[in-house]
Amino acid sequence: MASTPPLAGPGPDMGTAGGRVLGEPVARRRSRLRTYLLVEAGAVVLGYAVAVLREGAPATGGGWALVAVGAVAVAVPMWVKSRRELRQEVETRSAETLAIETDAKLRLVVGDVVTPIAEVVGRVHQTSGKAERESLRGQLRQLVVEAAASLCDGERARAVFFQLERGEMRAAAWFGRGDPPTTVFTDRPGDRRGQEALLLVRFHDYLLVDDVRAEELPRGAEPRPGAGYRSFISVAVFCADQDLGMLSVDAPEAHAFDETDLNVMRAMAQLLGAGLVDRH
Amino acid sequence: MMRGQVVPEEARAWTAGLLLATDYFAHARREAVAKAGAAIRGRLDRARRVSSEDRGTSP
Numbered sequence: 001m002a003s004t005p006p007l008a009g010p011g012p013d014m015g016t017a018g019g020r021v022l023g024e025p026v027a028r029r030r031s032r033l034r035t036y037l038l039v040e041a042g043a044v045v046l047g048y049a050v051a052v053l054r055e056g057a058p059a060t061g062g063g064w065a066l067v068a069v070g071a072v073a074v075a076v077p078m079w080v081k082s083r084r085e086l087r088q089e090v091e092t093r094s095a096e097t098l099a100i101e102t103d104a105k106l107r108l109v110v111g112d113v114v115t116p117i118a119e120v121v122g123r124v125h126q127t128s129g130k131a132e133r134e135s136l137r138g139q140l141r142q143l144v145v146e147a148a149a150s151l152c153d154g155e156r157a158r159a160v161f162f163q164l165e166r167g168e169m170r171a172a173a174w175f176g177r178g179d180p181p182t183t184v185f186t187d188r189p190g191d192r193r194g195q196e197a198l199l200l201v202r203f204h205d206y207l208l209v210d211d212v213r214a215e216e217l218p219r220g221a222e223p224r225p226g227a228g229y230r231s232f233i234s235v236a237v238f239c240a241d242q243d244l245g246m247l248s249v250d251a252p253e254a255h256a257f258d259e260t261d262l263n264v265m266r267a268m269a270q271l272l273g274a275g276l277v278d279r280h
Numbered sequence: 281m282m283r284g285q286v287v288p289e290e291a292r293a294w295t296a297g298l299l300l301a302t303d304y305f306a307h308a309r310r311e312a313v314a315k316a317g318a319a320i321r322g323r324l325d326r327a328r329r330v331s332s333e334d335r336g337t338s339p
Contacts, residue, residue, distance in 0.1 A: 096320060096321070096324065099320045100313065100316045100317045100320045101313075101316075102316075103316035103319060103320055104309070104312040104313045104315075104316035104317075105312075107312040107315060107316060108305075108308055108309065108312045111312075112291060112304075112305075112308040112312065115286065115287055115291065116287050116291035116292065116294065116295045117295070119286075119287050119295065120295050139295070139296075139297060142297075143294070143295055146301035146305075147301075150301060150302075150305040175301065
């Protein structure tokens with residue numbers, strides 16, 4: 001692990017946005033297997049009853065016992081077979097659902113987020129007026145935090161971009177649950193968290209923490225007292241030799257993010273860096 | 281054949297600030313899940329057809 005924690009917006013976590021990328025369940029198709037199995041069972045019961053009754057109902061208790069034993073002998077393999085088939089069907093559905101979720105996430109990240117944001121990055125560098133460029137950059141910062149909070153898998157994720165200016169980092173854009181972040185990361189001797197955050201940016205690192213309460217974190221990476229998050233990802237925003245800040249996403253749940261989210265954050269941070277970098 | 285805009289209108293509306301991120305992502309998510317479902321089921325159906333054809337031609 002490299003360094004520091006992200007956001008430190010005060011106050012309770014009043015969930016507003018963020019949310020799972022694929023929060024809505026994939027529509028379940030009605031199982032036809034159950035119908036087939038019921039029809040099969042019905043046909044077997046009917047066949048067995050016809051076979052038993054063809055020569056008249058048993059007259060003795062022993063005869064009925066024999067019929068009952070025969071029925072169990074027919075039913076047990078059918079029950080085992082149907083259980084196995086239903087289990088296989090459930091497993092197939094789970095695999096299909098996972099495949100759909102993965103494919104949908106890829107479509108969202110590449111088609112619905114990276115493509116339009118890359119277009120804005122292009123416009124930032126194409127425009128000649130300074131005011132217009134700054135306006136587009138403000139837009140870009142906001143788009144990136146919206147995308148980060150919406151794409152990362154936290155249930156109530158919040159994303160913040162801390163912009164580096166004159167050796168300090170302040171929130172320049174944020175999106176998601178809770179109040180606006182107020183933390184300022186500085187290099188002052190008493191600000192250990194600030195020093196670590198600035199080191200993360202200087203070394204162009206990222207940091208993913210699954211659970212701030214369970215993991216042994218390096219000094220300066222622990223959350224501020226009363227922080228409303230359990231897991232977070234922080235990524236340095238830079239372009240070539242220009243350090244621009246830190247992009248963070250956090251969630252009140254532990255283990256809210258995985259490596260896919262980390263890679264999304266890395267891509268978002270690089271897109272943001274490409275848009276914010278100044279020409280020498 | 282498929283033809284369309286590289287950056288669709290909804291995406292342009294979002295990047296221009298004319299569409300809320302929550303609305304944009306809710307719509308994009310629904311579309312992505314629907315298209316992914318169709319694509320994955322199509323691939324699975326093709327794979328099943330290919331495997332049943334293979335069984336039919338095997339010695």
